[in-house]
Amino acid sequence: MGHHTCCNKEKVKRGLWSPDEDEKLVNYINTYGQSCWSNVPKLAGLQRCGKSCRLRWINYLRPDLKRGSFSIYEANIIIQLHEILGNKWAQIARHLPGRTDNEVKNFWNSSLKKKLLNQGRNNNNKNHITPTSSILPSNLLIQNPSNTSSHDNNDIFYSFTQNSNFCSISSPPEVTLQGFVVNPLDDGDHQMMNFNNANIFSEIPCSSFEPTWATTSCYLPQILPPDANDLYQDQEVLFNESPKDPFMLPNNVDSLYGADHQDLMTMDRPIIMPNICNEGIYGNAVQEEAVATARFSSNEASLSIFHFSDQMSYLESILSLFPPASSSSSSSTMEEHLSPVAKVSICNNNKL
DNA sequence: AAGACTCGCAACCGCATACAT
DNA sequence: CATGTATGCGGTTGCGAGTCT
Numbered sequence: 250m251g252h253h254t255c256c257n258k259e260k261v262k263r264g265l266w267s268p269d270e271d272e273k274l275v276n277y278i279n280t281y282g283q284s285c286w287s288n289v290p291k292l293a294g295l296q297r298c299g300k301s302c303r304l305r306w307i308n309y310l311r312p313d314l315k316r317g318s319f320s321i322y323e324a325n326i327i328i329q330l331h332e333i334l335g336n337k338w339a340q341i342a343r344h345l346p347g348r349t350d351n352e353v354k355n356f357w358n359s360s361l362k363k364k365l366l367n368q369g370r371n372n373n374n375k376n377h378i379t380p381t382s383s384i385l386p387s388n389l390l391i392q393n394p395s396n397t398s399s400h401d402n403n404d405i406f407y408s409f410t411q412n413s414n415f416c417s418i419s420s421p422p423e424v425t426l427q428g429f430v431v432n433p434l435d436d437g438d439h440q441m442m443n444f445n446n447a448n449i450f451s452e453i454p455c456s457s458f459e460p461t462w463a464t465t466s467c468y469l470p471q472i473l474p475p476d477a478n479d480l481y482q483d484q485e486v487l488f489n490e491s492p493k494d495p496f497m498l499p500n501n502v503d504s505l506y507g508a509d510h511q512d513l514m515t516m517d518r519p520i521i522m523p524n525i526c527n528e529g530i531y532g533n534a535v536q537e538e539a540v541a542t543a544r545f546s547s548n549e550a551s552l553s554i555f556h557f558s559d560q561m562s563y564l565e566s567i568l569s570l571f572p573p574a575s576s577s578s579s580s581s582t583m584e585e586h587l588s589p590v591a592k593v594s595i596c597n598n599n600k601l
Numbered sequence: 602a603a604g605a606c607t608c609g610c611a612a613c614c615g616c617a618t619a620c621a622t
Numbered sequence: 623c624a625t626g627t628a629t630g631c632g633g634t635t636g637c638g639a640g641t642c643t
Contacts, residue, residue: 265611265637285630303629304612339631350631351611359609 262296266305270295275310308351312549315347327353327361540597 262270277293283306286299295302319327323345330341338357345353417484 263613285628298629300614307630308611336632354632355610384604 259288261298261301263301266309270297271305271310274305278306278310308349313347314349319348319360323348324356324361328365331357331361360467 266274273293273295274289277289281292286303289299289302290297291296293302297305327341330344334340336354338354342348342350342353375400
């Protein structure tokens with residue numbers, strides 16, 4: 250088994266790096282910067298191959314590495330991105346500042362994969378989008394304090410505006426929308442949160458109020474626990490503002506994220522949106538692309554939200570709505586093919 | 602106490618791609 | 623265009639520490 254061309258010419262040390270070697274490499278990089286790795290060992294006085302030096306620097310010695318255990322927020326990002334990208338560790342790591350592909354890969358293989366398997370989740374079926382992102386609002390429960398509400402349920406809770414490009418889960422003041430925040434790493438740890446007036450914006454107009462499944466892409470407000478990550482340490486600043494336009498970024502967003510925050514809108518990074526706020530109960534809303542299906546009828550209204558993050562997934566989700574050509578089945582809904590990440594159903598409940 | 606086993610992590614290997622000549 | 627070299631990436635290995643028996 251031959252070594253890399255930079256390694257097989259002379260005797261090179263292998264195995265774990267000593268503190269002395271680390272110091273030599275750090276001193277060299279700090280003085281001369283990163284240039285041609287194949288020259289580094291010679292110039293830094295190391296008996297290593299350039300490839301080994303590069304790896305040591307990137308995975309261990311770089312000053313901007315975060316190190317330490319992964320946060321729940323980071324874990325969630327990895328889980329979501331792995332659904333989309335698969336084992337593209339370098340691409341996943343790019344979304345996690347201070348983390349390396351090696352670190353993400355090790356974390357996935359040693360921890361996340363097992364946890365997900367234990368939860369019976371299957372990430373291998375590429376024909377299905379299986380949203381395992383679990384710090385998403387799920388099992389939303391609409392609690393109506395009044396059984397004799399003058400409102401029709403459909404009117405109260407679901408405003409799926411015809412020919413408009415958003416639908417909202419709206420509620421009058423006396424109605425509380427609540428949901429669980431499910432943490433994938435802590436089994437059964439459900440944090441109940443309120444999120445009235447969650448708005449789901451679609452990119453294409455919703456077509457009708459007909460008692461049928463309407464499909465649209467949308468932006469799903471995602472709820473994260475307030476302590477999910479230090480990233481959200483400024484959440485109070487954001488959420489103390491009155492929820493207005495869900496897509497209106499708070500005034501101080503520049504100071505929080507820099508002037509390039511518009512790029513965040515595209516989806517690389519989560520955006521905190523002040524669209525979910527309820528009397529001192531703060532949540533973090535992260536803009537996510539998703540596919541929503543809404544179903545309305547005289548006595549029933551439901552909305553299922555399916556996660557997708559790239560065009561291909563979106564197309565697959567649309568295609569999956571159609572029954573297989575050989576199938577005689579007359580009905581095929583998105584729910585038969587996909588697992589909703591959030592499901593809203595009406596429930597009359599006196600308890601607030 | 603000691604060997605077997607498991608787990609997490611750092612490092613290596615081979616391949617693919619980018620780039621220079 | 624062909625070839626050689628450097629770099630980046632993902633899969634895999636192997637070591638050391640901790641746990642189990």
